[in-house]
Amino acid sequence: MVKQERAARTRETLIRSAAEVFDRDGFSAASLTAISSRAGVSNGALHFHFASKAVLVDVxxxxxxxxxxxxxxxxxxxxxxxxxxxxxxxxxxxxxxxxxxxxxxxxxxxxxxxxxxxxxxxxxxxxxxxxxxxxxxxxxxxxxxxxxxxxxxxxxxxxxxxxxxxxxxxxxxxxxxxxxxxxxxxxxxxxxxxxxxxxxxxxxxx
Amino acid sequence: MVKQERAARTRETLIRSAAEVFDRDGFSAASLTAISSRAGVSNGALHFHFASKAVLVDVxxxxxxxxxxxxxxxxxxxxxxxxxxxxxxxxxxxxxxxxxxxxxxxxxxxxxxxxxxxxxxxxxxxxxxxxxxxxxxxxxxxxxxxxxxxxxxxxxxxxxxxxxxxxxxxxxxxxxxxxxxxxxxxxxxxxxxxxxxxxxxxxxxx
Incomplete structure (x- = not known):
């Protein structure tokens, strides 16, 4: 349960960080690395939640x-x-x-x-x-x-x-x-x- | 004179092609190669007119x-x-x-x-x-x-x-x-x- 809560929180943080990077750099130029480091998670953790940038944009x-x-x-x-x-x-x-x-x-x-x-x-x-x-x-x-x-x-x-x-x-x-x-x-x-x-x-x- | 006219025409074509590529791909993702090939000129010709993408955006x-x-x-x-x-x-x-x-x-x-x-x-x-x-x-x-x-x-x-x-x-x-x-x-x-x-x-x- 605690683990699920943490995952949900990480997901929320990633969505917000993605929006901030899209806002700053534009959708095409935004990099997944910029998003994960802004969220304070590893690239692997980002990929665990979202398979690609296109998926992240949809989310x-x-x-x-x-x-x-x-x-x-x-x-x-x-x-x-x-x-x-x-x-x-x-x-x-x-x-x-x-x-x-x-x-x-x-x-x-x-x-x-x-x-x-x-x-x-x-x-x-x-x-x-x-x-x-x-x-x-x-x-x-x-x-x-x-x-x-x-x-x-x-x-x-x-x-x-x-x-x-x-x-x-x-x-x-x-x-x-x-x-x-x-x-x-x-x-x-x-x-x-x-x-x-x-x-x-x-x-x-x- | 004819040479100057041709240069001015190429410049105009490049400006329009750049706008079309910016419109389609966004400013950050737009590539100079896409712009020159759309304009039907070489990369060298593009660089002769515009030193960088930033200059082209300004123009x-x-x-x-x-x-x-x-x-x-x-x-x-x-x-x-x-x-x-x-x-x-x-x-x-x-x-x-x-x-x-x-x-x-x-x-x-x-x-x-x-x-x-x-x-x-x-x-x-x-x-x-x-x-x-x-x-x-x-x-x-x-x-x-x-x-x-x-x-x-x-x-x-x-x-x-x-x-x-x-x-x-x-x-x-x-x-x-x-x-x-x-x-x-x-x-x-x-x-x-x-x-x-x-x-x-x-x-x-x-």
Whole structure:
């Protein structure tokens, strides 16, 4: 049992170290030796857990997907406006992207042209945004004349922009940046009467 | 003279081939041999023009910057609304990004964490958007209550999102995607009276 726990911990450490090295050196240039020495384990131990770099890349992406699902499937109390849920989740996503290299690298893999797309986190995020905005429309939350595809385009493009720009400058993933975006977008997304109710800064304590 | 022309042509071919290989293999993994053979020249000819891969990366970024400046400094007739100029230029940028691998790779270099930022095209684009929106505000074109920093955040994040998502799926750089974005954003950016005048689809023939 203790041995299994230690193996699980080593596995977690290797996944994080791999994400850090992928982030720093890029996927193609990253070496397994850099990853194992960063994790403080031998090359043999790394190979015991992961057969190849390709497997390790897949595992990092899988771990990133688990984190994304934890953000999008997190507490969504009934009776709360779907638009507010979208605002809140976009704030949470930015916060996790700011601090978690595994999620950041998982998103970056969506744009890696040297590898066929697998879990494609950006695409999954797009689907979740679309689903949530469709629910908002069905609940009558959207302003008359606002087309769901227009809103999906703007929200997905802007959040992917934050993700990419934030890799270099964390200001792009700050709460104030995300709030600025919603402050501008909300008046065109929801009717004037809802504006006083929806919080552009999100409703969750962080 | 003929010899100089041939040298200039070879240089251009090498820059394009380098951008194609960077795009396909990533900056770190790209090999000079792949670049020279794609360009149909010898390794020696490549080294005659460019001393190292780092120099070639810089030259591709420089060529991309020239293209970006051609887009942002292009025809901007006096008397035209600054907001319309912003809409038109964003359409042109998407169109060029769709077809021109050199500009696309130049933008991607802004996010390359394994190399210190140099010309930083995304940052230059941000500055141009900010400058244009400040002019729009000075001309009284913006809706009362619209803060320039909010608009800069939304426009820059969304256009960088289009650029990044478009590398995998060109639909994100299509005229209809860019038009959808502006159709949603314009009502919150300009007064109601201007909405009938500003074309979300742009005013230039392409």
């Amino acid at each position: 990092v992406e899988e771990a990133a997907l688990t984190r994304l699902l934890a953000v999008t499937n997190g507490a969504m109390p009934l009776g709360v406006s779907r638009v507010q849920v979208l605002v809140d989740v976009s704030h949470m996503l930015a916060e996790v992207l700011r601090g978690d290299v595994v999620l950041r690298v998982g998103f970056a893999l969506s744009g890696e042209t040297s590898r066929p797309p697998r879990m494609d986190l950006r695409q999954r995020w797009r689907c979740w945004v679309e689903e949530t905005l469709k629910q908002a429309e069905a609940e009558g939350e959207l302003r008359r004349g606002t087309a769901v595809p227009d809103a999906v385009t703007a929200v997905v493009a802007a959040t992917v922009g934050f993700e990419v720009l934030g890799a270099r400058d964390p200001m792009w993933l700050s709460a104030s940046t995300v709030t600025r975006f919603w402050r501008l977008l909300l008046p065109t997304l929801v009717p004037a009467a809802s504006l006083a109710v929806i919080e552009a800064g999100g409703t969750r304590q962080s | 591709v970024e420089e060529a991309a910057l020239t293209r970006l400046l051609a887009v942002t400094n292009g025809a901007m007739p006096l008397g035209v609304s600054r907001v319309q100029v912003l809409v038109d230029v964003s359409h042109m940028l998407a169109e060029v990004l769709r077809g021109d691998v050199v500009l696309r790779v130049g933008f991607a270099l802004s996010g390359e964490t394994s190399r210190p930022p140099r010309m930083d095209l995304r940052q230059r684009w941000r500055c141009w958007v900010e400058e244009t929106l400040k002019q729009a505000e000075a001309e009284g074109e913006l809706r009362r209550g619209t803060a320039v920093p909010d608009a800069v955040t939304a426009v820059v994040a969304a256009t960088v999102g289009f650029e990044v998502l478009g590398a995998r799926d060109p639909m994100w750089l299509s005229a209809s995607t860019v038009t959808r974005f502006w159709r949603l954003l314009l009502p919150t950016l300009v007064p109601a009276a201007s909405l009938a005048v500003i074309e979300a689809g742009g005013t230039r023939q392409s």
